[in-house]
Amino acid sequence: MKHVLESVESQFEMFQILDENGKVVNKDAMPDLSDDNLKELMRRMVYTRILDQRSMALNRQGRLGFYAPTAGQEASQLGSHFALETEDFVLPGYRDVPQLIWHGLPLYQAFLFSKGHFHGNQMPEGVNALSPQIIIGAQYTQTAGVALGMKKRGKKSVAITYTGDGGTSQGDFYEGINFAGAFGAPAIFVVQNNYFAISVPVEKQTKAKTLAQKAVAAGIEGIQVDGMDVLAVYAATKNARERAINSEGPTLIETLTYRYGPHTTAGDDPTRYRTEELDNEWEKKDPLVRFRKFLEGKNLWSEEEENKVIEEAKDDIKQAIKKADGYPKQKVTELISHMFEELPMNLEEQMEEYKEKESK
Amino acid sequence: MAQMTMIQAITDALRTELKNDENVLVFGEDVGQNGGVFRATEGLQKEFGEDRVFDTPLAESAIGGLSIGLALQGFRPVPEIQFFGFVYEAMDSINGQMARIRYRSGDTRHAPITIRSPFGGGVHTPELHADSLEGLIAQQPGIKVVIPSTPKDAKGLLISAIRDNDPVMFLEHMKLYRSFRDEVPEEEYTIELGKADVKREGKDVTIISYGAMVHSALKAAEDLEKNNVEAEVIDLRTVSPIDIDTILESVQKTNRVVFVQEAQRQAGVAAHVISEIQERAILHLEAPILRVTAPDTVYSFSQAEEVWLPNHKDIVEKVNEVINF
Numbered sequence: 001m002k003h004v005l006e007s008v009e010s011q012f013e014m015f016q017i018l019d020e021n022g023k024v025v026n027k028d029a030m031p032d033l034s035d036d037n038l039k040e041l042m043r044r045m046v047y048t049r050i051l052d053q054r055s056m057a058l059n060r061q062g063r064l065g066f067y068a069p070t071a072g073q074e075a076s077q078l079g080s081h082f083a084l085e086t087e088d089f090v091l092p093g094y095r096d097v098p099q100l101i102w103h104g105l106p107l108y109q110a111f112l113f114s115k116g117h118f119h120g121n122q123m124p125e126g127v128n129a130l131s132p133q134i135i136i137g138a139q140y141t142q143t144a145g146v147a148l149g150m151k152k153r154g155k156k157s158v159a160i161t162y163t164g165d166g167g168t169s170q171g172d173f174y175e176g177i178n179f180a181g182a183f184g185a186p187a188i189f190v191v192q193n194n195y196f197a198i199s200v201p202v203e204k205q206t207k208a209k210t211l212a213q214k215a216v217a218a219g220i221e222g223i224q225v226d227g228m229d230v231l232a233v234y235a236a237t238k239n240a241r242e243r244a245i246n247s248e249g250p251t252l253i254e255t256l257t258y259r260y261g262p263h264t265t266a267g268d269d270p271t272r273y274r275t276e277e278l279d280n281e282w283e284k285k286d287p288l289v290r291f292r293k294f295l296e297g298k299n300l301w302s303e304e305e306e307n308k309v310i311e312e313a314k315d316d317i318k319q320a321i322k323k324a325d326g327y328p329k330q331k332v333t334e335l336i337s338h339m340f341e342e343l344p345m346n347l348e349e350q351m352e353e354y355k356e357k358e359s360k
Numbered sequence: 361m362a363q364m365t366m367i368q369a370i371t372d373a374l375r376t377e378l379k380n381d382e383n384v385l386v387f388g389e390d391v392g393q394n395g396g397v398f399r400a401t402e403g404l405q406k407e408f409g410e411d412r413v414f415d416t417p418l419a420e421s422a423i424g425g426l427s428i429g430l431a432l433q434g435f436r437p438v439p440e441i442q443f444f445g446f447v448y449e450a451m452d453s454i455n456g457q458m459a460r461i462r463y464r465s466g467d468t469r470h471a472p473i474t475i476r477s478p479f480g481g482g483v484h485t486p487e488l489h490a491d492s493l494e495g496l497i498a499q500q501p502g503i504k505v506v507i508p509s510t511p512k513d514a515k516g517l518l519i520s521a522i523r524d525n526d527p528v529m530f531l532e533h534m535k536l537y538r539s540f541r542d543e544v545p546e547e548e549y550t551i552e553l554g555k556a557d558v559k560r561e562g563k564d565v566t567i568i569s570y571g572a573m574v575h576s577a578l579k580a581a582e583d584l585e586k587n588n589v590e591a592e593v594i595d596l597r598t599v600s601p602i603d604i605d606t607i608l609e610s611v612q613k614t615n616r617v618v619f620v621q622e623a624q625r626q627a628g629v630a631a632h633v634i635s636e637i638q639e640r641a642i643l644h645l646e647a648p649i650l651r652v653t654a655p656d657t658v659y660s661f662s663q664a665e666e667v668w669l670p671n672h673k674d675i676v677e678k679v680n681e682v683i684n685f
Contacts (some may be wrong), residue, residue: 089432118463118464118466119466121464121465121466121468122465122466122467122468123465123468123469130432130465130469131464131465135452135456135457138425138452138453138456138457140425141421141422141424141425141426141428141429141453142425142426142428142429142432142457143425143429144422144425144426144429145425145426145427145428145429145430145431145432145433146429146430146432146433147429148426148429148430149429149430149432149433149434149435150433152411152430152433152435153433153434159429171419171421172421172422172425172452175417175419175421175422175425176422176425178417178419178422179416179417179419179422179425179426182416182417335463337467338462338463338466338467339462339463339501339502340462340502340526341462341470341524341525341526344504344554344601345554345601345602345603345604345605346601346602347601
């Protein structure tokens with residue numbers, strides 16, 4: 001038995017391109033990205049780091065509601081998203097708002113999602129995505145369906161979804177990857193392993209040495225990636241996408257990453273379950289630090305450029321929160337009208353009742 | 361017109377919609393080449409191909425998730441859950457997901473999904489095959505629950521369900537699959553969802569029912585007639601939403617109501633319907649509304665179905681109580 005485990009685990013060694021110092025350690029795997037692309041990747045990561053800082057602050061001021069911090073996961077979230085095309089469909093988890101924003105969801109709507117307003121979930125026409133999924137695992141089985149739908153339509157696109165390390169314990173996680181495998185559907189399943197599901201360390205989720213090896217149960221490709229290395233995450237996703245649109249089926253990608261903040265802003269205190277040493281260790285692996293070093297080495301990035309992005313982000317956020325704050329309040333009649341195409345009799349009655357209340 | 365069993369009428373409705381709309385997809389466990397464990401999808405894969413009618417791995421939750429994903433790509437999924445007792449596996453994908461998708465997306469996404477599933481007692485099935493769990497889905501906003509009792513209703517309601525652009529749970533009583541034949545029009549037709557049907561007119565008491573209990577109620581009505589009690593039998597056909605208008609019209613005429621369901625007393629939809637009637641028509645009532653239901657135990661071991669399931673005698677008894685109140 002031991003022999004089997006070791007030989008399985010040896011198939012899932014961490015894929016890395018940039019080390020902590022921004023040095024290329026795997027030249028052959030270097031993705032084909034133009035200088036502009038590289039800069040755009042950095043711009044998005046910096047912007048998203050600022051978005052996280054501002055979101056935390058806005059949440060503390062009571063101007064945002066539900067918020068799941070993203071700092072530390074920029075390479076994992078944005079490197080994978082950068083490998084997508086507009087026609088690809090994104091099924092995010094609750095921490096995956098940044099991917100939605102870069103896929104086309106306006107920032108003020110992301111804020112409305114946080115505040116609990118239906119307009120935050122109204123994807124603009126052409127933005128192929130669902131709003132963040134709260135039920136951990138549900139996005140995985142739905143992704144198998146979207147991907148099968150694309151295959152049936154003959155589209156050259158993929159469905160991509162995200163969950164965390166804890167989410168790999170759910171039944172829907174296994175069912176989702178297994179269905180996609182059985183149907184040969186063009187799906188990319190990303191597991192963002194930040195080592196903790198709220199307070200529970202990944203060792204308590206499973207005895208498996210890697211999460212990527214769970215792909216074996218579905219008979220699909222699996223890869224473990226350094227989730228703090230944006231080039232590695234991009235390359236792995238790009239590869240999975242190419243395989244998917246060439247009818248080679250789905251891929252499971254595990255990104256090894258870390259959230260510097262709490263699980264959510266709803267009262268979670270990470271000092272109860274994480275040590276300072278651990279935090280420090282992961283800060284050394286910061287995806288922004290290493291990619292900044294890499295770009296500076298190529299003369300593609302400067303402090304000036306970074307500050308410009310920071311200012312731009314802060315301005316956008318200011319405008320967006322203003323717009324979100326000023327957005328019309330929800331009415332019960334609106335909620336009723338979003339239930340069905342044609343209202344059943346009970347809702348028709350209740351619609352009249354609330355119309356009257358709202359007119360007073 | 362043709363003589364059809366309910367299962368044939370269901371197959372006919374599926375064939376009609378597979379033909380009418382290329383977005384209709386039929387899938388589930390053993391629904392493809394095998395034609396379904398009850399032959400409901402017999403011949404459909406052969407006629408429409410594996411791309412339209414296909415088997416899935418054995419996992420109800422993912423069948424639900426698959427349906428949602430396919431709906432997001434513009435398909436009109438008609439998945440099957442082999443027995444409704446297995447709905448617990450798919451509860452999140454149904455109540456937690458597809459029923460909410462139009463609302464949670466602010467009307468920008470929708471799920472035109474019809475889930476077919478057999479249920480119901482009297483045929484000695486093993487554990488968790490026959491349970492009446494319609495009450496669980498009826499409590500979820502965003503999904504309709506349809507339960508036909510005749511071949512003709514089954515075809516018209518299933519075509520309507522498939523064409524509906526919101527999710528519908530279509531529950532097929534196993535005992536009714538082949539228990540009798542009925543005239544069913546060969547051409548396509550629809551029956552509006554949310555509309556009850558008066559299966560027998562009467563002036564003394566209203567018996568409201570659905571599923572297999574409609575036939576027990578009709579049998580009870582025949583017995584009652586011998587004692588000069590004219591019972592009106594209403595078949596709800598859709599148990600969520602409820603057709604209150606048809607019920608009220610009858611109650612105002614008969615002033616007495618008995619509600620009959622196969623589900624346990626604490627389950628089903630009886631309590632909801634009775635509450636609606638008392639809110640809207642209490643001044644028309646000459647007696648309390650009584651219920652005929654199964655006892656509040658777990659569904660019976662198959663050998664005990666005969667003593668456990670409600671039957672026409674129980675109905676006659678309750679009607680007499682209401683008449684003599």
